[in-house]
Amino acid sequence: MKKLIVSATLIFFLHALIFSFQTASAQDVNDIPRGSFGFGVRSTGSVFLGDNASGFGAGGQHKIIFAHRVNSEWFLDYMNSSAGNNGYRKDTHIGWSVQFALNKSGYQTHKLIPFIEAGQCFDWTKVGFVDTLISFNWIVPEYPREVGPIFSIATQAGTGISYFPTSRIELCGEIQYMIHLTKDVNLLFDNSNVAYAISQEDGTSFDGHILGTISFTYYLFQKKS
Secondary structure, eight states: OHHHHHHHHHHHHHHHHHHHHHSOGGGOBOOOOTTOEEEEEEEEEEEETTTOOEEEEEEEEEEEEEETTEEEEEEEEEEEEEETTTEEEEEEEEEEEEEEEOSTTTTSBSSOEEEEEEEEEEEEEEEEEEEEEEETTEEEEEEEEEEEEEEEEEEEEEEEEEEOSSSSEEEEEEEEEEEEEEEEEEEEEOTTSOEEEEEEEEEEEEEEEEEEEEEEEEEEEOOOO
């Protein structure tokens, strides 16, 4: 599954690059106006640096173009990650990002648009593991042990590339680092990378992870120039 996601991401960028070079200079101007409002869908991969959890998820977003070089993204993601042989975490993100185009023409082009972004989100997390009984070489799942939902506040920053094949369709790829201020909850693993308990400490801690996202947005409402 992970190889399939990586392959799909590479194909996405390859097609975007080909289409960008095929666009003639006379047709390069993207006439999308400021104030354009769109809805879209997204797929997200995540790697948590603290407990080595990794997984994939899906969600949706709406976007508003505020200026010719400023876009915004308002998103909701649900991700399911695995940790070790039997641990897991489930995350729901609700947040926003502001995207600033690095090219001079901003979003008024049909070429690739590199951008930097930063934003903030709220997160609800469940952390747990499936307890196992090993007997006669059989692993018998029992009831999962779980903590949550755990609320946290996060901030994120990163970079990405957008591409507009038409003035109403945006294809986008992003990579960001997100850091959470959250309750100190961690899975404990044995030497076989099997989770056997959940550690809960007093106070808060920082929990960081890397996000990769590909998305499709269709701009339904466009203000007349």
